[in-house]
Amino acid sequence: MPSLASQVSSVPNSGIRRIHEIALQLDDVIRLAVGEPDVAVAPHVLDAGSAAWLADDTDYTANGGIPELRAAIKTKLAERNGIDVDTEQVWVTIGATQALNLAMSLTLSPGDEVLLPDPGYTTFTMNARMLGAEPVPYPLHPAAGFVPSIDELEKLVTERTRLIIVNSPSNPLGAVYPAEILAQLLDFASRHDMWVISDEVYEAFSYGAPHTSMASLDTEDRVFSVFSVSKTYAMTGARVGYLVTPPGLAETMRTYQEAIISCVDTPAQRAAVAAITGDQGAVGAAAAHYRGNLDAATALLDEAGISYLPPTGAFYLWIDISHASDGDVAGWAESFLLRERVSVAPGSAFGRSGEGWIRVCVAASREDLLEGLRRLPRP
Structure with a gap:
């Protein structure tokens, strides 16, 4: 077989997709790794x-x-x-x-x-x-x-x-x-x-x-x-x-x-x-839903003593998990998924500065989001 183009081997894999693919093979997973809106498309x-x-x-x-x-x-x-x-x-x-x-x-x-x-x-x-x-x-x-x-x-x-x-x-x-x-x-x-x-x-x-x-x-x-x-x-x-x-x-x-x-x-x-x-009511409702989820999630993290970046946009929480990840947040996220049945995106998938952090998508049901966050290890 001929060789592929020289740059192919330099293209990194997606650390987010790796977690998501593992999650798809498991039962009863709370999926918070992928940025998928949980609201319905307007009729x-x-x-x-x-x-x-x-x-x-x-x-x-x-x-x-x-x-x-x-x-x-x-x-x-x-x-x-x-x-x-x-x-x-x-x-x-x-x-x-x-x-x-x-x-x-x-x-x-x-x-x-x-x-x-x-x-x-x-x-x-x-x-x-x-x-x-x-x-x-x-x-x-x-x-x-x-x-x-x-x-x-x-x-x-x-x-x-x-x-x-x-x-x-x-x-x-x-x-x-x-x-x-x-x-x-x-x-x-x-x-x-x-x-x-x-x-x-x-x-x-x-x-x-x-x-x-x-x-x-x-x-x-x-x-x-x-x-x-x-x-x-x-x-x-x-x-x-x-x-x-x-x-x-x-x-x-x-x-x-x-x-x-x-x-x-x-x-x-x-x-x-x-x-x-068309009518933009569904967009406003989605924004209110995400904002409500963010407020509930950050209140829970505050109570647990877990640090995070207060968000001002999008529908993600950037959470500091360095107290538990031991310098390998990608490995920790995979172990956490297998052990706790919660998928989160490892911060290292977004660059070297993301080591020790995780991204959580709050575009989820309030119940799933809060239960997933409750399973995070406290400092």
């Missing part, structure tokens, strides 16, 4: 997707998506994100995962360096390695509230640095960066002529700290923005996201979309139109 969204299937609305669409969805996204961006774009800057993708891969493919050449958050979402590193680029983690420290330090970022820049990835609200941390921090990051990118990818998948869920879209502050057309309907509308399996590009890339985007996916399936796009343009 009008289901109706729109079902109607498309029943009408045999299953032909190819334009590479960028159906006109109705691109128009709906354009309006949404202007009204909710403060971003004014042309339709040709909006590209419907197979979830935010493809949008992220597409943006990184457009901005990185083999050997280029990309600054990415540590702790940060696992596919940031995976994508960089797949493209033959070099991931350069920028540390996010607990003492600083996991906010990026411009001084530390400056020390990481080399002549090969081409891109910085910013994630707010953050997965796994639940941190929401204030507008002034995002503006500083844009100034930093401008000084070094970098591209910026702004991952805003959890935009709908912020608590007491308003979400700001980086592109709304961008005056130099250097930001690619990644969004999704998966988390906002509990449509993870529908696989609909979108990438918002700087202007002038339409022909390039058409070429890349055609080569990679051609288009997103039509019924899923019809459902996304209904989600974005």
Whole structure:
């Protein structure tokens, strides 16, 4: 058999998926490792997707998506994100995962360096390695509230640095960066002529700290923005996201979309139109549910004396378990799953700075969430 491409062996596995795969083979597991909303999809969204299937609305669409969805996204961006774009800057993708891969493919050449958050979402590193680029983690420290330090970022820049990835609200941390921090990051990118990818998948869920879209502050057309309907509308399996590009890339985007996916399936796009343009009550209800779960969970952790990062967004808790993990939180999480039948994501899956921490998804039933947390070892 011929050998695979040289970069294949450098692509790390997902430590989250490892725990999830083990959990799927066990009975009676409380699953808190994967970011899967536990709320139902709104009926009008289901109706729109079902109607498309029943009408045999299953032909190819334009590479960028159906006109109705691109128009709906354009309006949404202007009204909710403060971003004014042309339709040709909006590209419907197979979830935010493809949008992220597409943006990184457009901005990185083999050997280029990309600054990415540590702790940060696992596919940031995976994508960089797949493209033959070099991931350069920028540390996010607990003492600083996991906010990026411009001084530390400056020390990481080399002549090969081409891109910085910013994630707010953050997965796994639940941190929401204030507008002034995002503006500083844009100034930093401008000084070094970098591209910026702004991952805003959890935009709908912020608590007491308003979400700001980086592109709304961008005056130099250097930001690619990644969004999704998966988390906002509990449509993870529908696989609909979108990438918002700087202007002038339409022909390039058409070429890349055609080569990679051609288009997103039509019924899923019809459902996304209904989600974005229809009643948003389900989104508000989901946010209230997650906020209530976070409040209940943090009260339990406070009582148990277990430290955590107070979240201001997303639907995760970043919990310090270093008193029990003995320097190997990945191994501890696996043993904890087998022993206590609770799956949690090991912090080391999100980068070296995550050692000793775990990520818990609070998008679960209140009963399961609290029972799972009760099984954590106390200091």
